[in-house]
Amino acid sequence: MSETVWSMCGMCSVRCPIKVEVDGNRIKWLEGNPHLLGGALCAKGSAGVALRNDRERPQQPLIRDGGRGAGKWEPVSWDTAIEYIGEKLDIIIDRYGARAVMLSCRGGPFMDLFKTFIHGLGSPNFTNHDSACGRNVHHASLSVYGLGRKGFIYDIKNSKHLVLFGRNIFASLRIAEANQVLDMLDNGGSLTYVDVRQSLTGIKATRFFQVRPGTDYALALGMINGIIKADAYDKEFVDRYTTGFNQLASFVEPYTPEWAAKECGIKAKKLKDFISEVSEQAPQVIFHPGWMLSRYRDSFYASRAIHILNVLMGNIEVKGGQLFPKGPGDCGVKGLRSLDSQVPKPEEKRADGVGWKYRHFDKGPGLFHLFYDAMLTEDPYPVKGVICYRHDPFNCFPDPAAQKEALDNTDLLVSIDTHYSEFGWYSDVILPESMYLERDSIVATQKGPKPRFIVRRKAVDPKFDTKPAWEIFKLLADRMNIGQYFPYNSIEELWQWQLEPTGHTIEEFEGKGFVSLADEPIMYDRDNLDGKFKTPSGKIEFISQKLADAGLASLKPYESPRKAPKGNFRLIFGRSPVHAHGHTVNNPLLNELMPENSLWINKRAAAKLGISEGDLVDVISASSIGTIKAHVTEFIHPEAVYTVHGFGRQVPLQSRAYHAGMSDQKLQSGKLMDMDPAGGGLCLCEVFVTVRRSTKNPKRRVEL
Numbered sequence: 001m002s003e004t005v006w007s008m009c010g011m012c013s014v015r016c017p018i019k020v021e022v023d024g025n026r027i028k029w030l031e032g033n034p035h036l037l038g039g040a041l042c043a044k045g046s047a048g049v050a051l052r053n054d055r056e057r058p059q060q061p062l063i064r065d066g067g068r069g070a071g072k073w074e075p076v077s078w079d080t081a082i083e084y085i086g087e088k089l090d091i092i093i094d095r096y097g098a099r100a101v102m103l104s105c106r107g108g109p110f111m112d113l114f115k116t117f118i119h120g121l122g123s124p125n126f127t128n129h130d131s132a133c134g135r136n137v138h139h140a141s142l143s144v145y146g147l148g149r150k151g152f153i154y155d156i157k158n159s160k161h162l163v164l165f166g167r168n169i170f171a172s173l174r175i176a177e178a179n180q181v182l183d184m185l186d187n188g189g190s191l192t193y194v195d196v197r198q199s200l201t202g203i204k205a206t207r208f209f210q211v212r213p214g215t216d217y218a219l220a221l222g223m224i225n226g227i228i229k230a231d232a233y234d235k236e237f238v239d240r241y242t243t244g245f246n247q248l249a250s251f252v253e254p255y256t257p258e259w260a261a262k263e264c265g266i267k268a269k270k271l272k273d274f275i276s277e278v279s280e281q282a283p284q285v286i287f288h289p290g291w292m293l294s295r296y297r298d299s300f301y302a303s304r305a306i307h308i309l310n311v312l313m314g315n316i317e318v319k320g321g322q323l324f325p326k327g328p329g330d331c332g333v334k335g336l337r338s339l340d341s342q343v344p345k346p347e348e349k350r351a352d353g354v355g356w357k358y359r360h361f362d363k364g365p366g367l368f369h370l371f372y373d374a375m376l377t378e379d380p381y382p383v384k385g386v387i388c389y390r391h392d393p394f395n396c397f398p399d400p401a402a403q404k405e406a407l408d409n410t411d412l413l414v415s416i417d418t419h420y421s422e423f424g425w426y427s428d429v430i431l432p433e434s435m436y437l438e439r440d441s442i443v444a445t446q447k448g449p450k451p452r453f454i455v456r457r458k459a460v461d462p463k464f465d466t467k468p469a470w471e472i473f474k475l476l477a478d479r480m481n482i483g484q485y486f487p488y489n490s491i492e493e494l495w496q497w498q499l500e501p502t503g504h505t506i507e508e509f510e511g512k513g514f515v516s517l518a519d520e521p522i523m524y525d526r527d528n529l530d531g532k533f534k535t536p537s538g539k540i541e542f543i544s545q546k547l548a549d550a551g552l553a554s555l556k557p558y559e560s561p562r563k564a565p566k567g568n569f570r571l572i573f574g575r576s577p578v579h580a581h582g583h584t585v586n587n588p589l590l591n592e593l594m595p596e597n598s599l600w601i602n603k604r605a606a607a608k609l610g611i612s613e614g615d616l617v618d619v620i621s622a623s624s625i626g627t628i629k630a631h632v633t634e635f636i637h638p639e640a641v642y643t644v645h646g647f648g649r650q651v652p653l654q655s656r657a658y659h660a661g662m663s664d665q666k667l668q669s670g671k672l673m674d675m676d677p678a679g680g681g682l683c684l685c686e687v688f689v690t691v692r693r694s695t696k697n698p699k700r701r702v703e704l
């Protein structure tokens with residue numbers, strides 16, 4: 001007898017709603033929730049069953065038995081593992097105070113549990129992965145709107161033109177978003193794609209600009225100039241809601257479209273055509289800020305320029321533009337009760353300096369990489385305990401060797417993961433979480449034009465001795481005598497506690513897996529958006545006093561990206577549609593689809609180096625060398641080489657992924673602390689490598 005379970009995918013951090021057909025304790029079928037995704041699921045989502053059946057994942061708690069990273073583990077009971085962590089934490093807290101413990105997680109809708117634990121201990125040091133992801137875009141958005149990166153959602157389906165700067169939307173997937181783009185294209189909308197190489201998105205685009213690496217800021221400035229010159233911006237909107245327009249207009253004066261086209265290596269006519277087109281289509285034009293504008297030295301300013309382009313289009317709170325995400329409050333419903341809101345706010349300063357040393361950054365999750373500084377220098381104070389939930393710093397931040405040096409000054413490393421992560425392999429304790437089909441999660445809010453509450457339900461029992469996060473953190477909290485902040489004994493009690501103020505019950509989720517809080521999309525009155533922009537002035541700030549107070553320009557003169565030293569290439573990276581970072585590389589099905597990465601290299605550059613398609617090449621940086629197959633193509637800029645992130649794993653118990661392909665972050669030597677001072681993002685694309693035909697080629701080619 002088959003039974004339907006409404007749940008949420010967990011193969012990547014998008015967490016799509018899913019429908020699971022279960023027979024006994026066996027998954028029969030997985031698909032996207034038909035009410036929200038029309039049944040669609042991506043390749044990774046479909047490989048969830050392979051993860052469940054995979055024995056190459058931690059099957060019970062493990063305590064290190066041997067040196068860090070030596071790979072010797074003692075399997076222990078949950079009681080023993082929790083007690084071990086508890087004793088270590090007691091000693092750290094006794095010696096250095098609770099602030100010496102930090103916790104990092106992947107962010108997202110279930111964060112409340114993890115924040116509660118670390119704040120409950122009395123430490124302010126909650127953090128996440130984002131200094132290697134979207135921090136520059138986030139901080140740029142804060143400086144323009146007073147709202148973070150998630151301050152807007154994009155009504156792509158109804159737009160007339162979507163502009164993407166390295167936002168590879170069909171490969172770096174969110175199912176609902178990719179479907180919206182397809183709908184927009186079906187409705188006759190235009191898609192402009194900007195990248196240094198051709199991609200899955202580029203081939204579906206109506207216009208493709210192949211730019212010189214690191215020149216997006218120039219392109220955006222040229223667009224701003226062209227739009228202002230053509231008088232094609234929304235004057236009324238700009239007058240009503242912004243400050244600093246005149247300074248913006250005079251700042252962009254020298255950055256003409258002709259200048260930008262030259263700087264980026266594209267045709268001026270094509271750029272001018274683009275400007276005329278969007279001028280006609282405004283306000284239904286969206287410049288998607290994405291994430292990729294986060295990895296160069298001027299990405300903060302490039303992101304600010306993209307946010308400004310949206311404002312010039314006047315696309316805010318119009319159909320086909322940028323919409324304010326609506327929450328329960330907009331539907332007359334109280335929000336979910338939060339565990340963290342019951343905990344007194346720790347008063348200590350953060351060890352990463354965010355909020356006091358770096359006042360212009362959002363102190364919510366701070367900046368993980370700066371904790372490494374505190375570990376090394378004990379300034380502002382020692383950090384001795386690190387807990388990572390759903391986060392693998394070695395796969396996330398540059399230069400794992402440099403990270404290990406800092407971590408060697410700590411007394412406790414805990415990895416709470418469904419897989420063996422690279423960091424987990426170096427840790428002292430691995431607490432295995434049940435994979436997503438085997439666990440319930442707390443109720444989450446999904447904001448949008450039609451906000452909803454949604455929940456992940458367990459579809460099958462755990463195959464191994466693993467536990468869900470809500471139970472792991474409850475066990476840890478009880479051991480640390482902060483159980484009062486986790487006022488539940490079962491997930492049902494927790495759901496009820498969360499939902500109580502909302503007036504909804506968990507039974508209401510049974511029909512479709514979610515509770516919708518609005519029947520029709522909610523729109524604010526665009527003529528009365530006062531109070532919606534959370535900047536100090538209450539306006540959209542082209543010129544920000546807060547940045548000036550931090551000694552930073554609001555509009556920074558453009559500097560051309562550094563040319564690669566002779567014989568070097570800029571190493572850039574991206575994702576595959578069939579993998580999520582590094583944690584799916586060992587999945588039996590996904591590994592079959594893509595077992596290793598390759599190095600994209602421009603045809604002419606390859607010819608000079610005697611490299612042909614499929615040759616093994618050595619990719620060499622200051623401290624590391626990787627060897628993979630070359631993909632020789634004309635569809636990448638000659639200054640760059642490209643690879644898919646997540647490969648080159650070093651956990652021997654992951655037999656399929658072990659040493660398959662090359663790790664980009666290992667090549668990013670010396671980059672761990674190289675952050676954009678204005679945006680806080682790490683300059684991951686400011687890395688240069690040399691490439692040579694490897695001596696490991698199976699067939700040696702001797703040319704006489």
Ligand SMILES: Nc1nc2c(c(=O)[nH]1)N[C@H]1C(S)=C(S)[C@@H](COP(=O)(O)OP(=O)(O)OC[C@H]3O[C@@H](n4cnc5c(=O)[nH]c(N)nc54)[C@H](O)[C@@H]3O)O[C@H]1N2
Binds near residue numbers: 165172174196581
């Ligand atoms: N399948 C899959 N989907 C995912 C993820 C995943 O792991 N797998 N991860 C999710 C996460 S965490 C994120 S942050 C997003 C990331 O989503 P995106 O930002 O869309 O993704 P990336 O794949 O990192 O793509 C980066 C692109 O930028 C290009 N690029 C490099 N340098 C430049 C430049 O100077 N200018 C321009 N214009 N382009 C440049 C690269 O060639 C590459 O194509 O994807 C999300 N979706």
Ligand SMILES: Nc1nc2c(c(=O)[nH]1)N[C@H]1C(S)=C(S)[C@@H](COP(=O)(O)OP(=O)(O)OC[C@H]3O[C@@H](n4cnc5c(=O)[nH]c(N)nc54)[C@H](O)[C@@H]3O)O[C@H]1N2
Binds near residue numbers: 011416574580665668
């Ligand atoms: N060189 C280089 N560095 C990068 C990037 C790049 O492309 N190149 N991309 C950057 C970007 S955009 C991001 S977002 C970060 C991502 O970096 P991370 O946030 O570290 O990456 P993820 O792979 O999403 O997740 C990390 C861990 O979560 C575990 N995990 C997966 N599912 C679950 C679960 O259900 N429960 C638990 N407890 N654990 C789970 C995985 O096994 C993995 O060990 O990396 C960044 N760093």
Ligand code: SF4
Binds near residue numbers: 010
């Ligand atoms: S995008 Fe794919 S892997 Fe990610 S949550 Fe959705 S279905 Fe799962």
Ligand SMILES: [Mo]
Binds near residue numbers: 132133134291
């Ligand atoms: Mo990311």
